[in-house]
Amino acid sequence: MKVTSYAGDMKVLDVNSKSCVLAEECIEASANFGIGKTSITSRCCTSNLCNSQPAPEPSKSNPNGKKCFYCDGQKCTNTLSCEGNQDYCISTTVNAGSQKVTMKGCASKIMCSTQTTQAAGALGSDISCCQGNLCNSASSTSVGLLLLVAPLVSLVTLS
Template sequence: MHLLTLIFGIVLFPKAQTLTCYDCVSGASGTCMDTKECPLQGQQCGAVKVTSYAGDMKVLDVNSKTCVPAEECVEASVNFGISKTSINSKCCNSNLCNTQPAPEPSQSNPNGKMCFYCDGQTCTNTLRCEGNQDYCISTTVSAGNQKMTVKGCASKILCSTKTTQAAGALGTDISCCQGNLCNSASSTSAGLLLLVAPLVSLVTLS
């Protein structure tokens, strides 16, 4: 009898509720009216801000809103020396709650850690990591038919999770390590444009 009750409970139990969230991509400003029912239970409504700089010049400022897995609600950054990207998220757990944009990146100060970075000629330069950049990173990026290795500082969360936000910024063959200057100083030759290229592809969440 208990088994029969359990079977009926499973069959007749209504589908688990998922959230409905705003879903759009915009520039630094703009309204978001499109909505989306989250495909997976447990996803949250999120607003994500991706900001990238080449030197002191802002080259990317994108605000996204969509359904986000809890592990992708992060505040993180990666710094390749001449280019850097920050990812800021704001998530919530009720229908259409992601009305507000994600916050601006916080002001980062050197945190005492150091990593190697590449300047277009060699990868023997040292970089002072900032804020939540607690790991050194080495990765391969592509621009056109060219591939190259870039190095720098990154937040641990970008190394340990396959977040959608990180996928465009970090390239492939990602290797992270903890400890000052642990990402080796092997030389490589590359144009400065290639060092910025991976950042401009980082504009949407899936």
């Protein structure tokens, strides 16, 4: 499995891991929060010691026509064009010390799974996903770039 995170166009995280997993944990997924995005790629196999090859690099994704709100600074009224397999709008809450911060953006369906991400704290708590364009409402919040990347690192420890 490879977890890759970007702040803008700059790669800020590139973590590879190898282990034994259940078939449903072999995923391709991504989440885009406007100023930061994370992709998860995996290469799975079923024979002994077959995982010698690294997981593939995330593929370059094209806009898919879906639009969601995202937060930039104090406002969440910006619109984001979703890419590739990001077919849901997502809203989640992350603990930043004693403050709760809301993040919004585009996500793959698997990123909305409580089993995959919420249990690990990978995308925070109170994850809410919806499928209509701009369905993740535009209420005002604040978000820090570090908060977009740091919670996703914990997803790697789940594997």
